[in-house]
Each structure stands twice: as C-alpha cells, then as structure tokens.
Amino acid sequence: MSEEILAKLAQAVIDGEPEDAEGLARQALAGGLDPLRCINEGLTPGIDRVGELFATGEYFLPDLIIGGDAMKAALAVLEPALTGDQERKVLGRVVLGTVEGDLHEIGKTLVGTMLTANGFEVTDIGIDRPAAEFVSAVKETGATLVGASALLTTTMLHQQEVIEALREAGLREQVKVMVGGAPVTESWAAKIGADGYAEDAISAVDLAKRLAGAG
Amino acid sequence: MHKIDPIRPSFRLEVLTAGQIQQIQAATLHILERVGVHFPSQRALQVFAEHGAQVDWEGQVVRMVPELVMGALSHAPRSYVLSGRAAGTELILDGTASYFGTDGCGTLTLDFETGEQRRSCKDDVARMARVSDYLSSVSFYWPMVSAQDFGRLAPLHELDAAFSNTVKHVQSETVMGEKPAQYAVRMAEAIAGDRERMRARPPFSVLVCTIAPLGQDPEGIEASMVYAEAGIPVGFMAMPNMGATAPAVPGGALTVGNAEVVSAMVLMQLVAPGAPVFYSLLASVMDPRTADYIVAIPEKYLCNTAAVQLAHDWGVPVLAGAFGMDTAEPATWQIGRDHVYTALMVPLAGADLVTGGGMLKASTLLVPEQIIYDDEIYHTHRVLVQGIDTGADGLALDVIAAVGPRGHYLTQEHTRQHLRKIWIPGLTQPRPPLDGSPLPDIRERARAELDRILAQHEPEPLDGAIRTELQAILDAAARELGV
Numbered sequence: 001m002s003e004e005i006l007a008k009l010a011q012a013v014i015d016g017e018p019e020d021a022e023g024l025a026r027q028a029l030a031g032g033l034d035p036l037r038c039i040n041e042g043l044t045p046g047i048d049r050v051g052e053l054f055a056t057g058e059y060f061l062p063d064l065i066i067g068g069d070a071m072k073a074a075l076a077v078l079e080p081a082l083t084g085d086q087e088r089k090v091l092g093r094v095v096l097g098t099v100e101g102d103l104h105e106i107g108k109t110l111v112g113t114m115l116t117a118n119g120f121e122v123t124d125i126g127i128d129r130p131a132a133e134f135v136s137a138v139k140e141t142g143a144t145l146v147g148a149s150a151l152l153t154t155t156m157l158h159q160q161e162v163i164e165a166l167r168e169a170g171l172r173e174q175v176k177v178m179v180g181g182a183p184v185t186e187s188w189a190a191k192i193g194a195d196g197y198a199e200d201a202i203s204a205v206d207l208a209k210r211l212a213g214a215g
Numbered sequence: 216m217h218k219i220d221p222i223r224p225s226f227r228l229e230v231l232t233a234g235q236i237q238q239i240q241a242a243t244l245h246i247l248e249r250v251g252v253h254f255p256s257q258r259a260l261q262v263f264a265e266h267g268a269q270v271d272w273e274g275q276v277v278r279m280v281p282e283l284v285m286g287a288l289s290h291a292p293r294s295y296v297l298s299g300r301a302a303g304t305e306l307i308l309d310g311t312a313s314y315f316g317t318d319g320c321g322t323l324t325l326d327f328e329t330g331e332q333r334r335s336c337k338d339d340v341a342r343m344a345r346v347s348d349y350l351s352s353v354s355f356y357w358p359m360v361s362a363q364d365f366g367r368l369a370p371l372h373e374l375d376a377a378f379s380n381t382v383k384h385v386q387s388e389t390v391m392g393e394k395p396a397q398y399a400v401r402m403a404e405a406i407a408g409d410r411e412r413m414r415a416r417p418p419f420s421v422l423v424c425t426i427a428p429l430g431q432d433p434e435g436i437e438a439s440m441v442y443a444e445a446g447i448p449v450g451f452m453a454m455p456n457m458g459a460t461a462p463a464v465p466g467g468a469l470t471v472g473n474a475e476v477v478s479a480m481v482l483m484q485l486v487a488p489g490a491p492v493f494y495s496l497l498a499s500v501m502d503p504r505t506a507d508y509i510v511a512i513p514e515k516y517l518c519n520t521a522a523v524q525l526a527h528d529w530g531v532p533v534l535a536g537a538f539g540m541d542t543a544e545p546a547t548w549q550i551g552r553d554h555v556y557t558a559l560m561v562p563l564a565g566a567d568l569v570t571g572g573g574m575l576k577a578s579t580l581l582v583p584e585q586i587i588y589d590d591e592i593y594h595t596h597r598v599l600v601q602g603i604d605t606g607a608d609g610l611a612l613d614v615i616a617a618v619g620p621r622g623h624y625l626t627q628e629h630t631r632q633h634l635r636k637i638w639i640p641g642l643t644q645p646r647p648p649l650d651g652s653p654l655p656d657i658r659e660r661a662r663a664e665l666d667r668i669l670a671q672h673e674p675e676p677l678d679g680a681i682r683t684e685l686q687a688i689l690d691a692a693a694r695e696l697g698v
Contacts, residue, residue: 060631060634061625062626062631063631065626066628103621105621105623106625
C-alpha cells in the first residue's frame with residue numbers, strides 16, 4: 001500500500017495533476033504514512049523525473065510548471081504534518097519577486113518553478129513588490145537567496161533598491177542576490193552589486209546552485 | 216511518424232485570371248494547328264497520321280487541329296494514385312494535396328566523407344534514397360544524381376538503388392529509349408508483384424523532357440509510348456529559357472512550353488487512351504550578358520505557378536518545380552530567398568507533385584545536407600498554408616476567460632496540449648546541447664542531422680525474391696544493351 005501510494009504521488013507530479021497529488025497526499029496521511037517519506041520518496045523522485053524529461057526536450061515549459069504545481073499542492077498538505085524534528089531537505093531557501101512598479105510575472109514564475117523542481121524552497125512574493133517586502137520575506141523565511149526580477153528599463157533601477165534595503169536591514173551578508181529580466185545584463189548586475197545574473201530560468205538554477213554552494 | 220506528410224493548403228494563389236488562362240490555351244491551340252511540333256520518331260508520326268493530324272514526314276513536324284487535341288485529352292485522367300512499395304506511401308493526385316520529391320539528375324556530388332566535389336555514382340543515389348525514405352517532406356524519390364559508375368546502364372542502376380533504399384514512390388527522368396524503358400517496366404512489375412497491380416498502384420513513374428522550342432526528344436518519345444502502354448504514369452516537362460529557347464516574355468514562354476507538353480500528352484492518349492499523364496513546365500531566363508541559365512528570378516516563379524493553373528485547365532495533374540537554385544553554397548541568404556518563393560507559390564497554386572529538394576547549382580550538384588535545409592522550408596510551408604483554425608478549440612474562448620486579464624497561459628491544459636502540436640523548426644530552433652556546450656553552427660547542425668539519419672535509418676528492405684529478380688533484369692539489360 002505505502003509503496004503504491006509513493007509511486008502514485010511521483011506519477012501525479014510527472015503527469016502534472018495537482019488535484020490528484022493533493023488527494024493522494026491526504027490519503028497517505030490518513031493511511032498513517034510518514035509525511036517526510038512521502039516527500040522524499042514520492043514527490044522528489046517525481047519532480048526529478050520532470051526535470052529530466054524537460055532537460056532531454058521531451059517536456060515543454062507548461063509540463064514543467066504544471067508538474068511543479070502538483071508538487072506544491074501535495075507539499076501544502078504534507079509539510080504541516082511534519083513533526084517537530086523533521087525537516088524537508090532543501091538546497092536553499094529563496095525569496096523571489098518582481099520589483100516595485102513592474103507587473104511582469106511569467107519569467108519570475110518560471111524561475112520559481114525551475115528552482116522548486118531542482119530542490120530549492122521558494123517563497124514567491126509576487127509582482128510589483130517594494131524593496132521592504134523582499135526584506136521582510138527574508139526575515140520570515142531565513143532565506144539565503146534573493147531573486148529580483150525586472151522587465152523594464154525604468155523598473156530595473158529598483159533591483160538596486162532591493163540590495164540597498166537588505167544592506168540597511170543588516171541582511172546583506174546573510175543572502176546572495178540574483179537579478180534577471182529582459183533588460184538586465186551581467187554588467188548591470190555587477191554595477192548594482194548583485195551576486196549574479198542569469199539569462200533564463202534554466203541558467204538561473206545553475207546560478208542559484210553556485211551561490212548556495214551546492215553546484 | 217508519417218512516412219509522407221503532404222502539403223494541404225487551405226487558401227489558394229492564382230497568378231492567371233480565368234480569362235488569361237483561356238488566352239494562353241487559345242494561343243497554344245493556334246501554335247499546335249499552324250506552327251506544329253517536331254516529333255523525331257517514325258512511330259509517333261505514324262500514330263499522329265492515323266488519327267488525322269497533318270504530318271510533315273520530311274521535317275518530322277506534326278500539326279493538329281483543336282478538335283484532335285481536345286478529343287485526345289478528354290481521355291486523360293485528372294486524378295489517379297501513385298504508390299510506394301509499403302502502406303502509407305500513396306500519392307493521391309486529386310488536387311487536394313501537394314507531394315514534394317527530390318531533385319535530379321545531377322552529375323556531381325560533394326563527397327559524403329571528404330566534401331570534395333567529384334563525379335556522382337550509384338552509391339550516392341542509394342544513400343540519398345535512404346535519407347529520403349526517412350524525411351516526411353519527401354513523398355517520392357527522383358534518383359538525385361547519375362550512377363556514372365554503370366556507364367550506359369546508369370539509368371537502370373539508378374532505379375535499382377532507389378527501389379532498394381526507399382519504400383517511397385520512385386520517379387525517373389533518365390530511363391529513355393524504347394529498350395531501356397521496357398527493362399524499367401519489368402523492374403516496376405517486379406516491385407508491384409505483377410502487371411495488373413503495377414497499373415492499379417504504380418510504384419514508378421517517368422518524366423520526359425521536351426526540347427524547346429517546340430520539339431520532342433526522340434529517345435524520350437519512344438520511351439514514353441512504352442510507358443503509356445504499360446500503364447506507367449508519364450509526364451512531360453517543358454523548360455523554356457526566356458530569350459534563348461522561348462520568347463523573352465512569360466506569356467510567350469508559357470505558350471511555347473504548353474504546346475510542347477500538350478502535343479506529347481495528345482500522343483500518349485492516341486497510343487493508349489486513358490493513360491495516366493502529367494504536365495510540367497519550368498521556365499528560366501537567359502542571362503542577357505553571358506547566355507547562362509538564371510533560375511532564381513521572378514519570371515520563373517510566376518511561370519511555374521501559372522503552369523499549375525494551365526495544367527489543371529487541361530484536366531491533368533501537374534509536376535511543378537521548387538528549390539534547386541543557381542548557387543552552389545547552402546545556408547546562404549541567397550539560397551533561402553530563392554527556395555522560399557518556389558516552394559511556397561506552387562503548392563499554393565495547387566501543384567499535385569513538386570520536384571526539386573536537395574540539389575544546388577541549378578540541379579547539377581548534390582550537396583548531401585542541402586535536403587535537410589529544404590526539409591525545414593518544406594515543413595514551414597506545410598504549416599503555413601494550413602491557415603488558421605477559428606473553431607471553438609481554435610479560438611480558445613473558455614481558456615481566455617479562465618485566465619482573464621493579467622494572468623498567463625502556461626498552466627492551462629489547453630496550452631499544454633496545443634503547444635505540443637506546434638511544429639518547432641529543428642534546424643533554426645534547435646534544442647540546446649544537453650552538456651551545456653555551445654550550439655554548433657547551422658551548417659554543422661544540418662550535416663549532423665544528415666549523418667544521424669544515415670547512421671540510424673534503415674529502410675524496409677526489399678523482399679529477397681524481388682532483389683534477385685531486379686538483379687536478373689539488370690543482368691539481362693547488360694547482355695542486350697551492353698555496359
């Protein structure tokens with residue numbers, strides 16, 4: 001029974017079925033399964049497989065995102081059930097958002113999905129977020145990585161404000177900051193004192209792993 | 216994967232109005248009646264004389280009245296089927312689809328290994344047949360180069376290499392003369408199983424070139440009568456060169472070419488009423504400074520497209536031309552420009568068959584990876600002419616409402632399904648290498664794809680008994696015709 005449900009959890013992630021994944025997670029808990037085991041032996045192998053299928057070109061971005069959504073739906077059930085000493089193993093905690101004045105969402109969401117699929121715990125604070133919200137999210141989650149997205153030449157200036165706000169809050173030593181978005185370049189990242197720049201969601205994963213000392 | 220994936224246009228292109236078509240047809244009938252066409256074949260002259268044409272025996276020129284022309288052509292079928300030697304390789308020539316094939320028949324090859332230019336050989340024909348067997352853009356195979364290592368028997372060996380390395384329909388433009396044609400018919404019979412099956416689903420067809428202006432090739436005409444009697448579909452291609460072998464105006468070039476093709480199709484119907492025939496006309500322009508042959512030029516694109524309309528007005532299928540342009544360099548701006556015009560205009564006009572993929576330097580030079588570029592242009596056009604679906608699924612109103620303002624479509628099931636149906640050009644939008652290495656240059660990518668196909672694709676082999684029979688026919692031909 002337990003092996004079967006773990007395999008089904010993995011398959012729900014691979015197939016991109018958030019409702020199935022959530023239902024299976026509830027069923028697993030009701031059946032007395034260890035939530036950590038469900039994550040490590042069900043969801044994680046599932047999302048790893050999604051990552052592989054994407055890397056080999058078989059899966060497209062929607063498959064990847066829907067797979068990530070399925071994982072998130074199951075995690076929302078399983079994580080609150082973890083006991084005190086249990087903790088999901090993650091490569092790092094990331095706070096991700098689009099800066100103030102900028103309503104662009106898709107690129108940031110893709111980066112979040114890719115990071116989640118690769119073992120990071122992502123807190124997506126959304127779009128049009130002032131620097132102060134990045135700071136408070138870092139405080140709440142204990143994140144060690146911040147991703148700030150900007151799609152306009154006029155809003156990319158706010159990426160610098162995020163870095164300054166983190167410094168003023170005394171958090172700059174604790175976190176690495178990565179920036180991205182269509183107008184952003186390597187040299188802009190260097191100019192504003194960011195720790196890294198990635199051109200797309202796939203290279204953002206490599207960058208995050210490097211910054212987290214995991215890749 | 217489909218073996219063949221024809222182009223099915225949802226919208227059409229017409230370069231001639233109905234009135235203009237009538238003007239050209241009337242001019243053609245006038246030429247056939249008053250000027251005549253040169254038929255250097257005693258048998259052909261005899262047939263024409265028996266059916267009331269006016270024959271100038273000394274000059275070998277035939278003149279025919281419109282009633283004779285229209286009466287004969289009324290027997291020619293508008294629709295018929297060409298077939299390969301496996302299921303899923305049928306070409307249904309009914310005006311709803313355009314089937315593309317390879318180009319031919321060149322005499323030079325860029326060597327597959329060294330890249331050096333050399334004389335072509337039978338193995339080149341075989342290798343390109345294997346590549347063509349794989350590519351769904353290729354619906355029928357023309358032996359692309361001459362099997363020059365087999366001397367006088369080269370054309371029959373080209374057929375042998377083609378039949379042995381692809382299950383697709385084979386069309387030849389080289390097996391000419393009465394005797395070689397009889398051997399080719401025997402080979403086609405061996406492939407089909409017997410003569411009746413060969414007639415019903417011919418695995419082989421032939422294209423005969425006329426000689427501009429207003430002439431026929433003796434070997435070609437002798438062969439075509441053999442083919443027509445055997446039920447092998449036979450087409451005639453006029454190649455008027457504007458300024459040299461045709462008037463330097465598209466209308467005149469079309470009229471001259473039309474008269475050549477129509478006169479030959481009339482002969483086929485007199486010899487074997489109801490014989491499947493097809494029409495072909497590829498114009499070009501003489502370089503006014505060097506007398507060279509210019510194929511990449513607007514007049515050619517226009518005439519080729521007009522020819523499709525003219526053929527259908529006569530009530531027969533048409534073989535149009537695409538690709539195969541002047542330059543010898545693949546992956547250039549020039550070749551891209553030229554290949555797009557031809558390969559888009561003729562299917563939009565409704566061409567049943569289209570030849571031309573894979574060759575350069577005006578169809579004389581085989582550049583092995585060129586077919587990979589042409590394949591990508593082909594599929595671009597295949598998708599392009601499908602047009603736009605405005606049905607419920609095509610408009611996706613529910614999905615638009617579900618996402619609403621300011622959302623995105625990435626997580627919609629509709630997106631997931633339909634994004635997968637969109638054809639992504641593999642050559643111009645390649646997948647990044649998995650190991651993170653830099654993307655190779657487009658020429659390297661095209662070459663790598665060709666090498667991959669050659670290394671991995673094994674066409675369905677010919678039955679052993681058929682293989683033995685083909686060899687016996689080739690041996691008999693060698694004994695009778697010499698080598």
